[in-house]
Amino acid sequence: MKKIGIGLLGLGTVGQGVANIISNPNDRHPLVGELELVGVAVKNLQKSRDISLPESILTTNALEIVNNPNIQIVVEVIGGIEPARSLIIEAIRKGKSVVTANKAVIARHGEEIANEAKAAGVYVLIEAAVGGGIPIIEPLKQSLGGNQITKVSGIINGTTNYILSRMDKEGANYDEVLKDAQDLGYAEADPAADVEGADAADKIAILSGLAFGGAINRADIPTTGINQLQSIDVNYAKELGYAIKLLAISEKDKIESQSQKSQPLSVWVEPTLVPEDHPLAGVNGVNNAIFVEGNPIGQVMFFGPGAGSGPTASAVVADILNIAGIQLMSEDKSSNLDPLLSAKSWRSCHVAEQQEISKKNYIRLIAEDTPGVIGQIGTIFGQRKISIESIVQFDASESEAEIVVITHKIKQGFLKDALLDIKNLHQVKRIAATMGCL
Numbered sequence: 001m002k003k004i005g006i007g008l009l010g011l012g013t014v015g016q017g018v019a020n021i022i023s024n025p026n027d028r029h030p031l032v033g034e035l036e037l038v039g040v041a042v043k044n045l046q047k048s049r050d051i052s053l054p055e056s057i058l059t060t061n062a063l064e065i066v067n068n069p070n071i072q073i074v075v076e077v078i079g080g081i082e083p084a085r086s087l088i089i090e091a092i093r094k095g096k097s098v099v100t101a102n103k104a105v106i107a108r109h110g111e112e113i114a115n116e117a118k119a120a121g122v123y124v125l126i127e128a129a130v131g132g133g134i135p136i137i138e139p140l141k142q143s144l145g146g147n148q149i150t151k152v153s154g155i156i157n158g159t160t161n162y163i164l165s166r167m168d169k170e171g172a173n174y175d176e177v178l179k180d181a182q183d184l185g186y187a188e189a190d191p192a193a194d195v196e197g198a199d200a201a202d203k204i205a206i207l208s209g210l211a212f213g214g215a216i217n218r219a220d221i222p223t224t225g226i227n228q229l230q231s232i233d234v235n236y237a238k239e240l241g242y243a244i245k246l247l248a249i250s251e252k253d254k255i256e257s258q259s260q261k262s263q264p265l266s267v268w269v270e271p272t273l274v275p276e277d278h279p280l281a282g283v284n285g286v287n288n289a290i291f292v293e294g295n296p297i298g299q300v301m302f303f304g305p306g307a308g309s310g311p312t313a314s315a316v317v318a319d320i321l322n323i324a325g326i327q328l329m330s331e332d333k334s335s336n337l338d339p340l341l342s343a344k345s346w347r348s349c350h351v352a353e354q355q356e357i358s359k360k361n362y363i364r365l366i367a368e369d370t371p372g373v374i375g376q377i378g379t380i381f382g383q384r385k386i387s388i389e390s391i392v393q394f395d396a397s398e399s400e401a402e403i404v405v406i407t408h409k410i411k412q413g414f415l416k417d418a419l420l421d422i423k424n425l426h427q428v429k430r431i432a433a434t435m436g437c438l
């Protein structure tokens with residue numbers, strides 16, 4: 001069967017991540033092997049990159065990708081408004097489905113693009129536009145479709161969360177940490193979009209539209225970033241038991257069965273004090289977390305890396321596979337099932353024998369409190385090729401002591417043999433507990 005042609009617009013941080021996945025299909029969903037990177041539009045052919053692609057597929061003319069009849073799915077990872085918007089629309093008009101990570105374009109021109117796609121009978125998928133690698137668009141569009149959504153809130157900018165976490169934990173300097181976020185590929189080309197809150201506002205506009213069933217006017221969202229935040233406020237918040245997080249919130253005050261759609265939404269982006277014991281306070285570094293509240297589900301939280309090459313590429317490829325699955329289904333006359341939705345088992349897997357499993361362990365022993373007992377236990381572990389992370393004696397009484405051992409990651413077969421040897425030591429009365437340890 002002919003492969004599905006993919007055209008990439010952009011070979012920056014995310015584009016390289018996508019090209020990497022498509023070029024290395026092993027151990028991924030078999031549909032990845034059905035994709036072929038046919039063309040890649042770049043700004044500069046000479047630029048040195050971490051990935052090496054055949055020169056023949058590179059071009060500086062993005063229209064060549066959009067017009068190429070061998071490309072069925074165009075992936076837009078250029079970012080910014082223009083030329084991204086025009087290229088997306090041109091690709092749609094050429095009958096190609098589009099996958100984009102571009103929140104700025106979707107937040108402002110999403111409705112126009114959706115109308116074009118509807119008219120052309122193609123898909124435009126945007127999983128990577130919000131939350132980096134976190135699946136949140138599909139759940140809002142599909143999995144949570146049976147709910148009346150009341151609130152969507154969370155941390156949806158990785159760069160600012162990375163900066164705030166390091167300021168909070170290390171007292172790090174704002175400018176230095178921003179530079180690190182840029183070097184790590186988290187920040188936008190112009191990081192003002194991150195630190196001034198515009199990126200989070202784009203994303204909450206998109207999430208609101210999906211959750212509440214209508215396009216949002218992006219310009220209506222009150223937005224405050226972290227660029228005016230002072231470290232003294234981070235310190236005071238900490239003393240009062242709070243972490244400061246850049247939150248994006250979209251909520252409906254109440255659900256009225258008849259007039260639900262006419263109610264205004266409260267939507268805003270703002271640095272916010274979050275109580276230390278709130279789950280969002282523990283979301284650190286480049287991670288994002290999104291809470292969705294609805295009826296009848298209650299509250300669900302989506303958590304994971306919110307920016308960066310690999311996570312964002314993971315979301316882009318998820319969208320490519322969704323479209324590829326539908327295309328293959330329509331071509332493959334022997335099956336009318338979408339390969340992603342069907343229950344077909346697609347990889348052979350087998351479970352390892354218990355003794356082959358490698359993991360860390362906690363072991364508590366009751367032993368006589370006599371000289372040399374810890375040494376003997378240590379020797380047995382050593383003979384059985386088990387590396388110990390810590391060994392501590394607790395609660396020694398006149399007659400007995402409790403000894404707790406934490407191992408490094410070891411094969412469970414070795415541990416079983418070691419515990420048999422230890423049980424046979426006359427100073428050891430019993431093995432009182434064994435557990436896994438992360």
Ligand code: HSE
Binds near residue numbers: 132187306
């Ligand atoms: N600059 C964005 C962020 C990238 O830091 O979250 C992911 O959209």
